[in-house]
Amino acid sequence: MSKSKALLVTGGAGFIGSNYVTSFLKKYPDRELVNLDKLTYAGNVDNLSAVNESDRYHFVQGDVADEAVVSKLFRDFDIEGIIHFAAESHVDKSILNSNPFILTNVLGTGVLLEAARKDWGAKEVLKERRFHHISTDEVYGSLEAEGKFTEQTPYNPRNPYSATKAAANMLVKSYYTTYGMNVVLSSSSNNYGPRQHDEKLIPTIIRKALALEPIPIYGDGMNIRDWLYVGDHCQAIDHIFHHGEAGESYNVGGGNERTNLELTHYICDQLDRVKPHLLTEKTLRSFRELITFVEDRPGHDKRYAVDDTKIRRQLGWSPQVSYIDGLKNTVEWYVTKWEEVLQ
């Protein structure tokens, strides 16, 4: 029996991965997808409820750094391309222990590249089949008030997480220069939207506010992030995977730079409108009163901002979801999730 041709997605049970898997299977009704995910604390098969039953979707639980698991995948499927999302992604966790980050983000990327090189090399399709590495704007380091990172900005990662992502990027690029593998890389700014893990800033704000607990803001809250709606990021990935130039990197930004405090105020104000009766329980006038400044993250990057002219000009992508609509959807999604938990 001939093997199914399938796109391999790693880390497809995570936040960005699950949003991509769902959109891919909807957009391409004739294509199959295999999702390799270890199901760490950050992955959840419920994130894939829209596709779990599809016969074009194949789930494999396993570690991207496990050579046996990865080479079996190449034996079981005819892998037509790879989008590599799987990563340990939380900066605070990497500061406490970098080992899982080195294993998954660096070794895992290396294992995947090697397996693809061998399989695609033997089939003489190394220059045709695509390897897309999903990376982050954090590889470029930290900005002060002015300027933006371009694709030419030298890497200057400043925490263990971003150091492992920069290392993985270099490894991916080396497979292009050494073997001519058809790689592309993308570096996006901070994502937000449904299904993000609770550990990240926006889910933390909403979860803490709804529980009427202190909302922890690191340092003075003046660090700046650029917020990109996850659905827009998935569309960018689809453009880059299918139409990006081999060996190239693409920055993907949201064009929504906010200080952490501005963002927190905005979400609190939305919750004031959506959940006013909760405030009376603690005789609060606004969820803003729960904001609590806590000890800063060590080496906290001040500001990230990417210049994404290249993807806009070359591939015609631009974000479609406004900050207002994106945050409205996101707040509604978390409020519904919270209400289900309480039931």
Ligand SMILES: Cc1cn([C@H]2C[C@H](O)[C@@H](COP(=O)(O)OP(=O)(O)O[C@H]3O[C@H](CO)[C@@H](O)[C@H](O)[C@H]3O)O2)c(=O)[nH]c1=O
């Ligand atoms: C969890 C948490 C975070 N923060 C601050 C730290 C940051 O300045 C900002 C956002 O924090 P996080 O949600 O952890 O995200 P950040 O460190 O920017 O990194 C995210 O964005 C990156 C892309 O820029 C991704 O590569 C990372 O995987 C992703 O985690 O909020 C707080 O003030 N309080 C909190 O409780």
